[in-house]
Amino acid sequence: MARKIKVMTPAAVDALAKGCISDSQTPGLSIAVLGSGKKVWRFYRRLAGGQGSLKRTLGQFPAYSIADARAWAAELNQQIEAGCDPRELERAQIEAQRVADLRATMTVARAHGLYMKAAHQGRASRAKRQNKPRTISDKMYIYSADIAPALADKPIHDVTEADLVKLVQAKGANAPVRANRLAAELKVFFGWSASLRGSEIGLDVDPSRRLGDLRFPETPRSRKLSLQEIEWFLKAVAEEEPDFRRGMILCLLTAARISEVVRARPEEIIEGVWTIPASRTKNSCAHRIALGPWGMRLMRTDRDWVFPAKRVEGPRTTGWYKARDRVLARMEKLAGRTLEGFTPHDFRRTARSNTKRLAVDCETAEAMMNHVKKGLERTYDLYELEDEKRAWFIKWENEILGIARRARVAELLDCPVQETANDNGHQSARESSQR
Known part of the structure; x- marks a missing residue:
């Protein structure tokens, strides 16, 4: 069991040769001497409501000073006294960081690769049918010719409706039929990325949902040979x-x-x-x-x-x-x-x-x-x-x-x-x- 000292000073910590001592000013905070002779800051405190106990390690002294250790322990105490479990908060922070990292690295190119894999496996549509080779080929052509040049390196979470509208309208200026195919493919791709079927992408909002409003008029082909x-x-x-x-x-x-x-x-x-x-x-x-x-x-x-x-x-x-x-x-x-x-x-x-x-x-x-x-x-x-x-x-x-x-x-x-x-x-x- 750690012995308490009234005032934890650098001199007192330096004098510690074995065992551990607790800080009387900060509940749960102690410093312990390891077998190697290194001194490590620790935090230990029981949680209310039968939630067990919280054990945490900060790091070594003097890399972390007494003030650093007290500030760290004080934040943990504040969370506990507010009825929060620091472990849940830490898990939430880790998940938030994971999502942030995913957002930063999930480019349109990477997302489209996952989408095409789903298309090959029949997971890209609600019908859950494998796409035919011709459909796969058309999807890849539209992506490589019309989508990739403008958006491939952009994080998909940063793509806005305005980006997609600009893309379709630029295509429609010279090729209205192809622009309609582009808008349809964008709706399928981004719709999948924002659906449960595309949960690996984690897109919160589908920026393509209104692209159907941009449909360009098409003249049906009537060519036949006499x-x-x-x-x-x-x-x-x-x-x-x-x-x-x-x-x-x-x-x-x-x-x-x-x-x-x-x-x-x-x-x-x-x-x-x-x-x-x-x-x-x-x-x-x-x-x-x-x-x-x-x-x-x-x-x-x-x-x-x-x-x-x-x-x-x-x-x-x-x-x-x-x-x-x-x-x-x-x-x-x-x-x-x-x-x-x-x-x-x-x-x-x-x-x-x-x-x-x-x-x-x-x-x-x-x-x-x-x-x-x-x-x-x-x-x-x-x-x-x-x-x-x-x-x-x-x-x-x-x-x-x-x-x-x-x-x-x-x-x-x-x-x-x-x-x-x-x-x-x-x-x-x-x-x-x-x-």
Whole structure:
């Protein structure tokens, strides 16, 4: 037990050779001699209400003077006498410091890395579904192109609504559609960071919650290729290198999205039917496309991908839009005038716009686009329309084949020798084309 002295002076502390002494002026304060001979300030006091006792060590004398030790002990006594547990206050201070450190180091770049990890694992949305590769790619593109240059190094807790508004408005000045995509992605990213799903970020307030008010008007695309433009397209694409030529023609024949075409694998094609797995479709529903003789020729490959990359393992996902630009330039030369630009997605609109002309009913036309049924029909009508879709795809291929032959580019485009007349002749025509 520590013995008390009336007045604790430096001389008295210096004279202490072993044991410990208490300060009569400050409850709970004492100084003890360690086995090494060093002298350490200590505090010990029982807490009221059965909360146990408080033990604390300040440090060594004379690094901490008597005045320093008394001030330290007095603060502890004041907290105890006020009914507070200093241990709880210390824990609160540690947590506050942890939060402050987190705020200082949690940059937008670091937070976005955690967000993308959650997106890969299906924790970034309330639906709790893993994002598709294309969605992941779009998110990373928006971040690297539009968000990172302005905000990457800024602590996310310091980002304000004004920062995000400035970002979106600057983008909207030249690219209103992209600005809308940017605003939507900012809302998802910052909304996640401020939600329980993103509690590791610890964002108190979501600065993006009002960004929806900035939506810029968008003009829906209505571009489709006329039959004359399809002829110019076939003549122009005949001069492209084989992969780009095959891929763009397949986009036209199958009405599939460019991302679905370029990532096609040969094992997805069974008995003349190309099944795009649900993981690669926009609506997460597998899509079956009956390939005609020409489609089968265009899909032939001895590689792991129908369109393999040149230098790396994987599909060839780059260069398609540059190829499109070259094709458009050739089309304009053939037409002798400027033509409206088009994207691979416009081939879908072109195919859909010709369904009525080719006497295809609306339900079949929607099925061949892989558009899901709506309402109760989606729940109860599970008929897949596979035969009807097959007839349409064969009819549409025959239509494009006819244009290619009239344009005298059929041989350049690897068209089959014999034209398929109808769905019943599909197998024999395919065999003929393979012979």
